[in-house]
Amino acid sequence: MTRCYSLILMALFAAVLVLFAGSLLVGPAAIGLGDSLAALFRGEGEMVTLVMREVRLPRAILGVLVGVALGLSGAAMQGLLRNPLAEPGLIGTSASAALGAVLALQTGLAAAFALALPLAALLGALISVLLILALAGPRGAIQTLILAGIGISALASALTSLVLNLSPNPFAASEIMFWMMGSLADRSMLHVGLAAPFILGGMLMMTRAWRGLDALTLGEDAAASMGVDLMRLRLWVVFATAAMVGAATAVAGAIGFVGLVVPHLLRRAVGASPARLLPASALGGAAVVLAADIVVRVIAPDRDLKLGVLTALVGSPFFLHLILRRRKDIA
Amino acid sequence: MSPVLQLSSLSVRRGECPVVDRADLSVAAGEFVGLLGPNGAGKTTLMRAILGLLPSSGENSLRALRPEARARHAAFLPQEREIAWPMPAEDVVALGRMPHPAATPAQNRAAIERAIAEMGLEGLRHRPATELSGGEKARVLIARALAQEAPVLLADEPTAGLDPAAQISVMEVFAAHARAGGTVIASLHDLGLAARHCTRLVLMARGRIVADGAPRDVLSPENLAEVFHLRAHVDWRDEGPIFQPLSVIGR
Incomplete structure (x- = not known):
């Protein structure tokens, strides 16, 4: 099992590397393989270097970061809630981050300086975490946590709709609509610099949750009797998820179904242990987001197909398939 | 012999009402204690309070221990046989090693193998635990608790929902565990x-x-009538007592 597990991790890591390279080599600017590598590493050719270093490199790095954030937090939420249908958006962070971004777009703040939009989204995410902890209380039971998350999600989505509803400017409205679909196009190293600390910090926090999630397989009482501090475990997972999903939404918009589907795809392969699933799902999430981001560029190079649209289009049938399989298990 | 668990005047309150009321209990190594009482008597609450899963007042020898040290002293088998993910049975058993971060891989492996052998799980070890029958799941979870290698094992209704043979096997495992110097408290x-x-x-x-x-002494006609509202036939034979409840006494 352990050898098999390291093989899976290595295979996933190799997939991420290949897709990362693929992401660097695909784009509307037709640049040869040799030229692009020369530009990337040695800075040969001014235009090509600009495209490689300022356009494709941040896009590929963000693909990895966003994918890791979604895959890892999805696996952690499923482990915490002991439910395969849990997903990172459940605690309301992504909807709140989206609301922050939408407000930045609507007020024109986003046009004023480059990082206004992601910063507003991060602020939205932060407010949602504080709200959820205030609502669920520090000892918050899992049920209360989920219900508070659903309530905050609904409120944030309603407020987002209200902004769209009252938007006097059709251009702002359409800009908001497109942003909400989720994309990695036209991002810069500034976005990478903004998201990376939160996502890396979230990954570090998740390492503290590792063992506790495994013990939770046997229920809360059994886990507590094995020495797991449930309150602290919940706080770690909620904070880590909020930091990662908040940052991912801030730089990429809403990218659905990755956090739900990737842990599922890998669960059986890693022997279903929630702890083993965390690193596998992080790598798997990165691979899926990178792959999807390559696909949107390849199948519709001139139509700006949004990444979030593609992941939802591919993800939802898979989700339905899961429900069908679960129905069979229950029956 | 010094007790492995000592409670004095342990109380658990839910609001004003005491759910466990000034319980005194001292249990030594080698004992297999059956915790009896009708539904709502406070058996589960008492066990959860002993393990520090509920706030309680009074003396409890386990309370001074930090959670991980407590887990090395007392293992718990909750009544719900919950296994959330389709992990191989042997990985579920291995979860019992969690409170032993300082143990070597060889020590962990040995404890897991002993527990698997003791519960006769050799043939099930690679099967996903969620796909096992109720009795098999119970055995896997008991093996998990045994792998924890704690001197005290608290089990909440370990025989509930099992077929007669499985019930007797569970009781025999616990009795053997106690004869080997362990302590079992089972509701x-x-x-x-x-x-x-x-x-x-x-x-x-x-x-x-x-x-x-x-x-x-405990299963006297007076206790049975007063606590369980039962009239029973008990035959204390050499090959062990035979107990048969006969009728309910009007409340």
């Missing part, structure tokens, strides 16, 4: 099983411990 509803296999019975009613001692 039980089947008074016949309790009378046959436990070395000592503790009877609870409305949050209080009302009787504590040898099975023969």
Whole structure:
């Protein structure tokens, strides 16, 4: 099992590397393989270097970061809630981050300086975490946590709709609509610099949750009797998820179904242990987001197909398939 | 012999109302204690309080221990046989090693193998635990608790929902564990099983411990009538007692 597990991790890591390279080599600017590598590493050719270093490199790095954030937090939420249908958006962070971004777009703040939009989204995410902890209380039971998350999600989505509803400017409205679909196009190293600390910090926090999630397989009482501090475990997972999903939404918009589907795809392969699933799902999430981001560029190079649209289009049938399989298990 | 678990005047309150009321209990190594009492008597609450899963007042020898040290001293088998993910049975058993971060891989492996052998799980070890039958799941979870290698094992209704042979096997495993120097405290509803296999019975009613001692003394006609509203036939034979409830006494 352990050898098999390291093989899976290595295979996933190799997939991420290949897709990362693929992401660097695909784009509307037709640049040869040799030229692009020369530009990337040695800075040969001014235009090509600009495209490689300022356009494709941040896009590929963000693909990895966003994918890791979604895959890892999805696996952690499923482990915490002991439910395969849990997903990172459940605690309301992504909807709140989206609301922050939408407000930045609507007020024109986003046009004023480059990082206004992601910063507003991060602020939205932060407010949602504080709200959820205030609502669920520090000892918050899992049920209360989920219900508070659903309530905050609904409120944030309603407020987002209200902004769209009252938007006097059709251009702002359409800009908001497109942003909400989720994309990695036209991002810069500034976005990478903004998201990376939160996502890396979230990954570090998740390492503290590792063992506790495994013990939770046997229920809360059994886990507590094995020495797991449930309150602290919940706080770690909620904070880590909020930091990662908040940052991912801030730089990429809403990218659905990755956090739900990737842990599922890998669960059986890693022997279903929630702890083993965390690193596998992080790598798997990165691979899926990178792959999807390559696909949107390849199948519709001139139509700006949004990444979030593609992941939802591919993800939802898979989700339905899961429900069908679960129905069979229950029956 | 010094007790492995000592409670004095342990109380758990839910609001004003005491759910466990000034419980005194001292358990030594080698005992297999059956915790008896009707539904709502406070058996589960008492066990959860002993493990520090509920706030309680009074003395509890486990309370001074930090959570991980406590987990090395007492293992818990909750009544719900919950296994959330389709992990191989052997990986579920391995979860019991969590409170031993300082143990070497060889020590962990040895403890897991002992528990698997003791519960006869050799043939099931690679099967996903969620796909096992109720009795098999119970054995896997008991093996998990045994792998924890704690001197005290608390089990909440370990025989509930099992077929008769599985019930007896569980009781025999616990009795063997106690004979080997371990301590088991199990809440039980089947008074016949309790009378046959436990070395000592503790009877609870409305949050209080009302009787504590040898099975023969605890399962007296007076206690059965007062606590369980039962009239029963008990035959204390050489090959073990035979207990048969006969009728309910009007409340």
